[in-house]
Amino acid sequence: MALYGGIELPGKPDLDNVRRLDVLPIPMVMDMMRYGFAVDREHLRRVGSELGREMAELRAEICSYIPVEKLDEFIHRSNLDADDTYLPMNVDSNVQLAELLYRVLGVGNGKVLKRTKGGGQVSTGRRQLEQLKAEHPVVQKCLDYRERAKLKNTYCDALPELARLHPRGGCWCGLTHECETWRVHTQLLLTRTTTGRPASKNPNLQNISVRSKWGAEIRRGFVASPGTVLVSVDFAQIELRILAMVSSAVKLIETFQTDGDPHMTTAMEAFGITDPDKVDKIMHRAPAKNVNFAVVYGESAKGLLEQLTSDTYGKAGLPVPDWLTLEWCEQFIAKWFEIYPEVREYIEKQHYRARRYGLVWDQVGRIRRIPEVRSVHNRVVAAGLRQASNMPIQGFASELLKLAMAEVHTEVVRVVRDAGVWCQPLVPVHDELVLEVDEGWGETVMGLVVGVFEGVLRDKGTGEEWEGGGGVPVKADGKVMGRWEK
């Protein structure tokens, strides 16, 4: 069946479709790189100085936990902090932090401490610290410091250096602007990843913070140019929808066909709840949502346990429920596969392909070689098999965004520009597209882009939905805003 741009679905693992999909988004991608994303340097400067104040406080507090008699073991390092005040240790050094926590303060005594992958040092990662924060008040300080340091270093200090001034009357990118704005010009890479996703660098605009309070504040530093608004459109639950398509999981398809919430469905099925009002967000929906996402990646019970304790409960500042054990996670995952048994068949099919052919492919025929399956190390084989089941999902999702980008470029951006309206795509974020649009046209363009996204699997000739989709509708959400926020 012919789809937009001559893409045929499902594609065989030859390269015709793939070549098209590597090429189709190029006009839009060039536009994005050339035009850049406006940043509010004053906003980032203000956030940065606040973060800097909090960091200095946290640094001092952390150092104050060094016992007096141990001070000389640290002080010889002559660590100098940003304010030219001497501190006994460098809190940014994981080596020194591990020494303080585990050797000097004895945090985690008697526990088997996780070690890092490469060098085998005792880990000071967030996952580890979350487990230990009840033992000593310094641990939470370290977590708070880390969050602030990451944001300040990356976005308040480094990123503005990448922003270039675009003065009135023209600039190096060849475009004229009506007023002075600072813009960052990301580089988008279309052939970098093994799954088909575009990658972004210098700066990476695909991992701008948003979740935490401070993270959201950072993202607000990305703004629409004067006289314009930001339009953001994203596919709703696209990877789960694709999982439903490729596995034909009945319960999953049913949920999407009735416009239901898949996390809610999983929760109700797994816990045997019939009344939606009885689904508790923390106790039922959170673990259900976690498994819904993680099963695509091949997550283990141990992984689920860590995810839930560290992120869902730990990072959210919620108490970890006592029923949350490794056994509980094992049973929950088992229950998940009872609800969606077709998914197990899908996973096994990808494993078979990886072992039989040494490669897997997604619905457009993009291939990923999985040489790991020939390894003599079970760990390596297992990692390869996880990649094998994940790639067709992540890959196909990325193809849909690229297809949508191409159509937005020709059917929306060009058309709207021809009508004399400012319309500039800024960045793709895996399942989302951000554009800058004349402020009077935000809602209109948003609607058009949502339409393109939702019709991405529709044959442009006949209007028929792709039969390989198993009746799963593609849905998209749109937003109009003055600053980039969730």
Add this chain to the structure above:
DNA sequence: TATCGCCGCGCC
């Protein structure tokens, strides 16, 4: 001083 591997972590 420049470079590299490691660690940790932001996003989807």
Add this chain to the structure above:
DNA sequence: AAACGGCGCGGCGATA
């Protein structure tokens, strides 16, 4: 032994 897929980036510490 490891246990979650795909990325890029900043700081540290070792090395050249």
